[in-house]
Amino acid sequence: MSETTENKEQHLEEINQTEEETVNGAETQEQQKALSPEEQLNAKIAELEAKLQEEENRYLRLRADFDNMRRRSQLDREAAEKYRAQNLLTELLPVIDNLDRALQVEVSSDDAVSLYKGIEMVYKTLIDATKQEGLELIPAEGEAFDPNVHQAVMQESDSEKETGIVLRELQKGYKLKDRVLRPSMVSVNE
Amino acid sequence: MSETTENKEQHLEEINQTEEETVNGAETQEQQKALSPEEQLNAKIAELEAKLQEEENRYLRLRADFDNMRRRSQLDREAAEKYRAQNLLTELLPVIDNLDRALQVEVSSDDAVSLYKGIEMVYKTLIDATKQEGLELIPAEGEAFDPNVHQAVMQESDSEKETGIVLRELQKGYKLKDRVLRPSMVSVNE
Numbered sequence: 001m002s003e004t005t006e007n008k009e010q011h012l013e014e015i016n017q018t019e020e021e022t023v024n025g026a027e028t029q030e031q032q033k034a035l036s037p038e039e040q041l042n043a044k045i046a047e048l049e050a051k052l053q054e055e056e057n058r059y060l061r062l063r064a065d066f067d068n069m070r071r072r073s074q075l076d077r078e079a080a081e082k083y084r085a086q087n088l089l090t091e092l093l094p095v096i097d098n099l100d101r102a103l104q105v106e107v108s109s110d111d112a113v114s115l116y117k118g119i120e121m122v123y124k125t126l127i128d129a130t131k132q133e134g135l136e137l138i139p140a141e142g143e144a145f146d147p148n149v150h151q152a153v154m155q156e157s158d159s160e161k162e163t164g165i166v167l168r169e170l171q172k173g174y175k176l177k178d179r180v181l182r183p184s185m186v187s188v189n190e
Numbered sequence: 191m192s193e194t195t196e197n198k199e200q201h202l203e204e205i206n207q208t209e210e211e212t213v214n215g216a217e218t219q220e221q222q223k224a225l226s227p228e229e230q231l232n233a234k235i236a237e238l239e240a241k242l243q244e245e246e247n248r249y250l251r252l253r254a255d256f257d258n259m260r261r262r263s264q265l266d267r268e269a270a271e272k273y274r275a276q277n278l279l280t281e282l283l284p285v286i287d288n289l290d291r292a293l294q295v296e297v298s299s300d301d302a303v304s305l306y307k308g309i310e311m312v313y314k315t316l317i318d319a320t321k322q323e324g325l326e327l328i329p330a331e332g333e334a335f336d337p338n339v340h341q342a343v344m345q346e347s348d349s350e351k352e353t354g355i356v357l358r359e360l361q362k363g364y365k366l367k368d369r370v371l372r373p374s375m376v377s378v379n380e
Contacts (some may be wrong), residue, residue: 042231050232052241055249066252069259085275095312099312116297119292122285129282130278
């Protein structure tokens, strides 16, 4: 594009030169001497070489962008894959909690025992399914309190146990692989 | 390309010229005259212009590849996002089935009724969570049999209803958005 413009300019210059020639022969000759045909060609070569260099650099920059994007989109894909079940698992935590609670109630009548056994089986299937997607129960009771995975809601005192130890788990906490979905709610030994 | 070939030929010609120079001075001078400095410069310009053109084409091809990859990876990301919960939802279908079954049993004693109510609540929470991720129950009973979403496991006869109508749903079927996770198992009217 720019070359075409330049050619036009060159052409216009030639026309101007021709006009001037009729007015002042000496000046025109000096202008011609200042840019001989060979020099013009060499200038053109230098210009083309610069453009070629520029074009090569442009290609290399795009190549680098391309590679970066490929790498980034690979990482995005891996992260999306790794945590794909996060939303649903988070929504399932209350389901797990409630089944947990239901199974802590003691039952005695026949129909209740039968229902209880059914629920126990369902609970196991649910836990297995969530484990397969990477859900893990955070260890709490007896562990050293860790603010990254435990939320202390009360302090208790047990002189037989070390200070800073989790005494009771009040609500189970869960991780999805290395991400904490919900910390355990715990009581900590003073 | 043909210009590159030409350049090679030119180069070979030059080598030949050098060899011949030691043999016959006059002939060589005539050949050098055949390719004046100006002509050599013009050849160089033609060569550079060809290279520049090639370089520009290479850039445009890479640009097109880049755009294609960006588009493709966007589509991949959307599909991965759309069906991200597919694995876990598939694993949850037996959980839903078993809760469903448990809730179909009639209970009468106090502890059983209390447990039943708890399970009913859990079931509702579970269905809400899976709905949020795009799980949908496939309509069956009373619908026209559709082999894309229904699996016919038996035929029954009800003269009061149209032929080819689903009479009973034996197991619920589910879709994740537009994807069938499990067809409904149904009986079809003869």
